[in-house]
Amino acid sequence: MNEMNENPLDILPEVMLAASAVIGLLLGAWLPRHRQWMVGALAVAACAAGIAAAAVAAAGPVTTAFGESFTVDPVTGASRIIILAGTLLVLGLAIGPLKANPREGEFYVLIQLATLGTLMLAGAQDLLLLAAAYLLASVPAYTLAGFRKDSAGTEAALKYYVMGALLGVVMLGGITVLLAAGRATMYPMLRTELPAASVGLVMVGTVALVAGVLFKIGGVPAHFWVPDAVQGSTAPVAAFLTTVPKIGALAALYRLVAVPLADTSIPWPDLVAVIAAASMTLGNLAAFFQQDVTRLLAYSTISQVGYLLMPIAVVGATDLDQRALLFYLAGYTITNIGAFAVVCAVPHARNIEDYRGLARERPVLTASLVVCLLGLVGTPPTAVFLGKVQVFSAAFDGGYAWLTVLAAVNTVASLFYYLRWIAPTVSQRSHRSAFTGPRTATGVACGAAAASIALGVLANPVLELLTTPLAP
């Protein structure tokens, strides 16, 4: 504890992203409006370099940085790569619509800062760092939600902010209680201290802490911001908000239950299982009759959280949990951003009915949409299918057979609304509205669809990498 390990090279991806955000901010202040894209290019470079650095670090031994408050282990490594890849895709989506926007540079900087916060969430091994990461991941995101400055955007930002601020405070309270109970904020120390502490205290602290994490995940009951924030913000921002922060927060929750809460007597597996069940069911039910495609996708992401929480409920009860979570996260990130990319590619189509006849006019884009939506359902051979098999196996093996059955039933239910979106694309169109939009978004959609299938088919090397166990 005394010898502070502050080697910044261990957190090279984070450092690079922070540097790029700061440089981008300065650069943005000097560059003329039509050259602001350079800030974006810098962000892309930082993300790409970050992925490379994360891959190198993941191949190395497990280390910790900054006095053991940040850990670089397989979960961090995989999360880093997924987060940065997701951010790259979102940047790809943003390039077209943002061109020559007066605040183009700021957008890229905010995205990078939110991503940085998410990266910290994924690796945090200390409750205080977790709180700091939460704030860093949230505050830029509030701004992003209201980036358009119209009434819908303002409402989105406000709802998002109020929920985030409230649950953030609750989370800080929880951290305080856990500090009181365990006399530490470091996970490894909490692991030894918490089992001996008062159960009531730990219980209250855990619930309050998880509330904040759940806000970032967008899971029930902290999901109220999701549909409004997603509908109100621009489509690239919506893609970001529903994907990237989730990755970090789920990794954080995984680490929480795997280390500090592992030996406590509080029934966290049941708690997580109930949240998972509620998320998938409520998300699905609410998505059923949505007409607005972004709102539909918003509810779909809430239901996806349910599946993502399943492996967390069985941490320690099976050896399939970590691999299942990380693989599902990777598949979900690609597929969900791919679906949002289709929305970006045809910005004038807001409602399901507006997609009527898309198949004839944009066959490749329609194919991407079908692959992404069926991918979200879990149709083989997409990545999410294999993720689902993993997640179901993990939950089944961990003794949560009822949750597995519920998840299967929910999958069928989710099919209904995804098909409501797919069906009009293959029918004859009744009225004319141009299916035009940024080419880059189409490219991202096709790329994501292809990647989703590729990851499903060539899953073996990825799965093997993800099986390496977590540092204790």
Added chain:
Amino acid sequence: MLTALILLPTAVATLLLCLPRTTPRRLILALWTATTAVELALTMTVWAGYQPDGAMQYETHVEWIPSAGVSYHIGIDGLSLPLMAMTCVLFLACAVYALRETRRVREFAALFLFLQTTCLGLFAALDLILFFLFFDLSIVAMYFIIAGWGHTAAHRAALKFFLYTFLGSLALLLGFIGLYLAADPHTFDIVELTEENPLSGRSLYGALVLLAIGVGLAVKTPTIPFHTWLPPAHTEAPTIGSVVLAGVLLKMGTYGFLRIAMPVLPGAWREYALVFVVVGVVSVLYGALVAMAQTDFKRMIAYTSVNHMGYILLAIGAAAAVDASAQSRQLAMSGAVFQMVSHGLLTGALFLLSGVLYERGRTYEMTRYSGVADRAPVFAALTGVAAFASLGLPGFSGFIAEFQILAGSLGPQPVATGLALLGILITAALLLRAMQQVFLGPTRLPALAPGAAKAFPDLRPHESAAIVPLLALGTVLGLLPRFVLDVVEPTSRTLLELLAR
């Protein structure tokens, strides 16, 4: 070899989609037909090289996702080979029948070719995940065929079809995961699971897994009470969509019972065989009775499928009675496989004929037609042949299949078999009544859209070319069944040995 057989249609489908939009319709249709013909030829080559000894042949086993216990494992035995051949025949017939198709031909052909890959792949799959992959993709392809080329209410029917069969597939997936976790080391490989018999002695676990797999396959088969998706899907699907749906896709369910449920879960299967017998008999009787109540020609045929699939369930349930004579169980098993092939051919022909009827009169309502035999004698004659073959008249494949099933099941399950016999009577009655309604009596045709009201032309060459071979094959199988039974019987013996463990 087998891989090429499975993937060739998809390769051609990709090629079709890459062709420019201005490609002439005829070229696309010719390509489609040629591909299905090549597929049939390939299957025949495989058949010629097949040694009928009941063992797996033409096996390919490649590591795919070893860390998840998934491999690319395909192979064929006497159970899958006849079904694959039947699949290729039906797809060729569909392609020939569709030679006059005009609506979005490129996509239509591509979807059908893709569907052919999924069907052939499923019958060859020896890995549960591979099986599931083809199972699900066949649903996806069929959804787009129904939704994109179906009749007026196609969207609802397609949605219903997708939701129901997908629910089934997820139940199936749960069962597969149950098997995967029970095996040590964890694996999805059917051959390994069959050898290992991982759930022997764990009766509750085995029962639950069998329940999940049973429900999944029962939805696809379909049996009572999971059949409700079938009539609308059939009624709304385009003609050749119905042919594939009834001829091939329904067999995926029954095939799954024989390939997975029976050999991997022998203990549970023996214990709950009576459930399958009961469900089978109820399907037989209920399917026949409801078919009798239909006035819609296509819907009626759809319900007879429920009836015919019921026989298969009865047979495989009866075959589980270990104390009965080996010979009768063997007879029932072979009959079940034979029924799958026979039903595929005959129902395929019937659906094609119903398509002809619709094409001429724009309705399936039987009461709107009368005395059609006057105008279209060949059509009437072929429908007659198909109906008689379907109701199990001696000399046709349906007779051999039903005779084997009933003769084989009578020993182990006398009461159920007696009841199932009534089903034949009812189907005979309803098919004859339908024939009488449509073909005999004074000529009366539905009033049509202006311009086409008068004529009811007889079969066109491409229609005959699609229908006649199916019926001819049905007759050949009825007269000379040995060449199929020689392939089926060793495998059904192997299956019964596996079941007796």
